[in-house]
Amino acid sequence: MKLSTTVILILLNLFIFSQSKIDRSNCRDGEDVEYCKTHKMMNKLKNNPSFYKQFLKDQQELKKTEDQISGQSRSGVVYTIPVVFHVLHNGGVENISKDQILDAVAILNRDFRLQNTDANNVQSTFSSMPSDIEVEFKLATKAPNGQCFSGITRTQNALTNDGSSGQAQVAAVTAGNDVYNSSWPGNKYLNIFVVNEAGGAAGYTTNPSNWSSTSMRNGIWILHDYVGSIGTSDNSSSRSLTHEVGHWLNLEHLWGPNNNPGTATSCSSDDGVNDTPRCIGVTACILTSNSCSNDAQDGYWSSDVVDNVENYMEYSYCSKMFTNGQKTRMRSALVSSVGGRNNLWRNNNLISTGTNSDPTVCAVEISVAKDLVCGNDNVQFFDESYNNIVSWNWSFPGGSPSSSNTKDPITSYSSSGNYDVTLQVTDGSGNVMSKTFSSFITVLGSNGNTPPIFEGFENMSSLPNNNWTIDNLSGPGFQVVSSASASGSRSVKLDNSIGTNGSVDELISNTIDLSNSDAASISFKYAFAKRNSSNTDYLQIYASKDCGDSWALRKNIYSSVLATRANTNSSFTPTGSDWKVISISPNTLNNFLVSNFRFKFKFVNGGGNDLFIDDINLSGSVSINDLERTNNLTIQPNPVIDNSVISFYSNSNLTNVTLDLYDAMGRLVISKRVANLNNGDNKIEIPSSALESGWYLIMLKSQEKIISNKFLKK
Numbered sequence: 098m099k100l101s102t103t104v105i106l107i108l109l110n111l112f113i114f115s116q117s118k119i120d121r122s123n124c125r126d127g128e129d130v131e132y133c134k135t136h137k138m139m140n141k142l143k144n145n146p147s148f149y150k151q152f153l154k155d156q157q158e159l160k161k162t163e164d165q166i167s168g169q170s171r172s173g174v175v176y177t178i179p180v181v182f183h184v185l186h187n188g189g190v191e192n193i194s195k196d197q198i199l200d201a202v203a204i205l206n207r208d209f210r211l212q213n214t215d216a217n218n219v220q221s222t223f224s225s226m227p228s229d230i231e232v233e234f235k236l237a238t239k240a241p242n243g244q245c246f247s248g249i250t251r252t253q254n255a256l257t258n259d260g261s262s263g264q265a266q267v268a269a270v271t272a273g274n275d276v277y278n279s280s281w282p283g284n285k286y287l288n289i290f291v292v293n294e295a296g297g298a299a300g301y302t303t304n305p306s307n308w309s310s311t312s313m314r315n316g317i318w319i320l321h322d323y324v325g326s327i328g329t330s331d332n333s334s335s336r337s338l339t340h341e342v343g344h345w346l347n348l349e350h351l352w353g354p355n356n357n358p359g360t361a362t363s364c365s366s367d368d369g370v371n372d373t374p375r376c377i378g379v380t381a382c383i384l385t386s387n388s389c390s391n392d393a394q395d396g397y398w399s400s401d402v403v404d405n406v407e408n409y410m411e412y413s414y415c416s417k418m419f420t421n422g423q424k425t426r427m428r429s430a431l432v433s434s435v436g437g438r439n440n441l442w443r444n445n446n447l448i449s450t451g452t453n454s455d456p457t458v459c460a461v462e463i464s465v466a467k468d469l470v471c472g473n474d475n476v477q478f479f480d481e482s483y484n485n486i487v488s489w490n491w492s493f494p495g496g497s498p499s500s501s502n503t504k505d506p507i508t509s510y511s512s513s514g515n516y517d518v519t520l521q522v523t524d525g526s527g528n529v530m531s532k533t534f535s536s537f538i539t540v541l542g543s544n545g546n547t548p549p550i551f552e553g554f555e556n557m558s559s560l561p562n563n564n565w566t567i568d569n570l571s572g573p574g575f576q577v578v579s580s581a582s583a584s585g586s587r588s589v590k591l592d593n594s595i596g597t598n599g600s601v602d603e604l605i606s607n608t609i610d611l612s613n614s615d616a617a618s619i620s621f622k623y624a625f626a627k628r629n630s631s632n633t634d635y636l637q638i639y640a641s642k643d644c645g646d647s648w649a650l651r652k653n654i655y656s657s658v659l660a661t662r663a664n665t666n667s668s669f670t671p672t673g674s675d676w677k678v679i680s681i682s683p684n685t686l687n688n689f690l691v692s693n694f695r696f697k698f699k700f701v702n703g704g705g706n707d708l709f710i711d712d713i714n715l716s717g718s719v720s721i722n723d724l725e726r727t728n729n730l731t732i733q734p735n736p737v738i739d740n741s742v743i744s745f746y747s748n749s750n751l752t753n754v755t756l757d758l759y760d761a762m763g764r765l766v767i768s769k770r771v772a773n774l775n776n777g778d779n780k781i782e783i784p785s786s787a788l789e790s791g792w793y794l795i796m797l798k799s800q801e802k803i804i805s806n807k808f809l810k811k
């Protein structure tokens with residue numbers, strides 16, 4: 098009962114939280130994020146009297162410029178804006194691809210140059226009005242210190258999930274990005290911050306103001322899934338950035354400077370643009386909307402007309418145009434010194450940001466979704482080289498295909514091992530650059546290690562290695578330690594004390610071949626202490642029958658039963674009785690008897706002390722249907738009697754030979770050291786007198802090879 102009460106309380110809290118945080122009236126129909134919060138942000142700033150004073154002065158100045166240039170429907174001057182996308186991520190999907198960003202830039206250019214074909218379909222009242230703004234956007238290729246880069250910076254920081262302070266997110270980018278760790282001035286770059294949470298909004302920015310001109314906060318915040326039309330975004334979200342750039346160039350919502358679409362009083366406020374009819378704003382594509390009757394008031398329209406719901410500064414899902422009036426207002430912002438906008442497109446700024454001419458190649462970079470894959474998996478490589486790459490020459494030694502001329506090719510590897518990848522790129526000016534990425538891909542065998550597996554971590558000093566992979570998505574990571582062990586002198590430890598609540602750590606086996614087993618079971622020992630009874634840590638064991646592409650939960654060790662000793666706040670090092678044995682029975686693994694079986698431990702931090710794991714035992718039992726001898730080992734006589742011997746031929750000397758016998762459940766019943774063996778014919782007596790009747794697996798393990806066969810004891 099206590100648990101369900103807690104769950105209800107948590108749900109209730111989430112409900113109240115989301116209710117108080119999201120202003121539903123500011124969302125587009127069907128979305129649970131406020132489409133834009135620019136005016137809310139501006140109003141917050143205006144609460145500061147000195148900002149407000151500056152803002153009024155700036156707007157006066159901008160109006161003066163607008164009056165000067167109004168009437169220039171087609172100026173012939175195209176302004177180029179250097180743009181930087183700062184991707185703030187925490188290792189999740191919000192770390193969007195370069196392709197998604199390139200798509201977003203292409204959409205901005207399409208919309209601001211009126212190359213969007215849907216502008217031909219605006220409703221008849223506005224059919225002649227869609228305007229070419231004559232503004233273009235180019236990814237910068239030079240950082241403030243002159244360093245060549247791709248126009249994209251990436252910063253890993255959990256603040257991507259907390260947009261309560263946009264300034265804190267910018268500070269995280271400045272301090273932690275992978276290109277240049279200082280300010281990217283707002284009068285030199287249009288800075289676009291791609292985040293996973295933007296204060297409940299899909300996007301926001303600020304109007305031009307001398308308050309923030311050279312500061313980085315003079316930029317645009319946008320959710321990753323509102324950037325471009327591909328990857329994590331889609332078509333219906335792809336024009337949010339067009340809308341925010343409109344604000345950044347001093348446009349207001351069509352119904353006036355507020356974030357309250359659908360409010361009747363907005364008929365008396367205006368967007369400061371005469372050719373956009375007065376309206377109260379829509380949250381969906383309602384083409385018949387005619388919300389205000391005072392359209393003639395601004396002088397452009399002689400009578401009442403329908404609302405321009407297809408305007409980018411609306412909240413409809415069918416926005417596709419700016420008007421000439423909006424063009425004049427935006428271009429006024431660009432030629433004005435207010436907010437430093439008139440510095441952006443100046444030739445010396447285009448030179449210093451590397452946007453003046455076609456950029457040239459300066460780095461070869463590649464990426465993959467996973468660099469640890471299984472035999473015959475399709476591996477897609479992505480070109481991340483910059484800049485202006487027009488052709489590619491990939492080389493995948495050991496892969497099939499082993500080369501490619503496409504941008505983001507797919508190959509696969511049939512054998513286990515580490516593989517180099519080489520990429521040679523050519524830019525638009527014919528410059529060539531090449532780079533080899535050594536051991537870039539690790540391929541696990543599609544036929545894994547042969548059971549039984551006994552892992553005491555005695556023969557390794559670090560993780561990952563040939564047998565184990567670790568995944569510490571956000572936690573401290575499993576490590577081999579010699580400070581504690583259930584047997585021998587080593588174990589693996591998760592330094593959970595330094596982890597954060599909810600962080601996840603995984604210890605993952607590499608592939609194991611269970612295809613010759615008719616049953617398998619896993620046992621292991623672990624030790625764990627809570628700090629106090631309210632800790633919620635838990636441990637799970639998963640199995641995979643497709644080399645780790647998908648996982649099924651096989652064992653859940655709940656928080657309530659996880660601790661193996663009394664709570665302690667002190668540094669915890671387990672001793673004898675602190676270790677507990679856990680077994681996973683054969684029937685839970687019945688459907689996992691495949692050649693590329695894997696299993697993993699998943700630990701979720703709930704504030705407790707450290708975790709230790711040791712003595713992992715995977716038993717693969719003998720398949721009694723399979724009477725074929727393996728390798729060249731014969732057993733005579735078979736069924737085995739007390740004086741049976743094994744005979745085999747070896748083409749090499751065998752050293753450090755051990756003879757191991759496993760029963761049908763995979764339990765090791767006899768392990769015996771044998772003298773070194775010479776090449777040629779060998780015979781060894783089977784120590785079978787004490788064995789019970791049944792099937793057994795015999796394995797001869799040596800430094801050089803392992804040979805095995807099965808036999809029946811009568």
Ligand SMILES: [Zn+2]
Binds near residue numbers: 133134135340344350
């Ligand atoms: Zn807006």
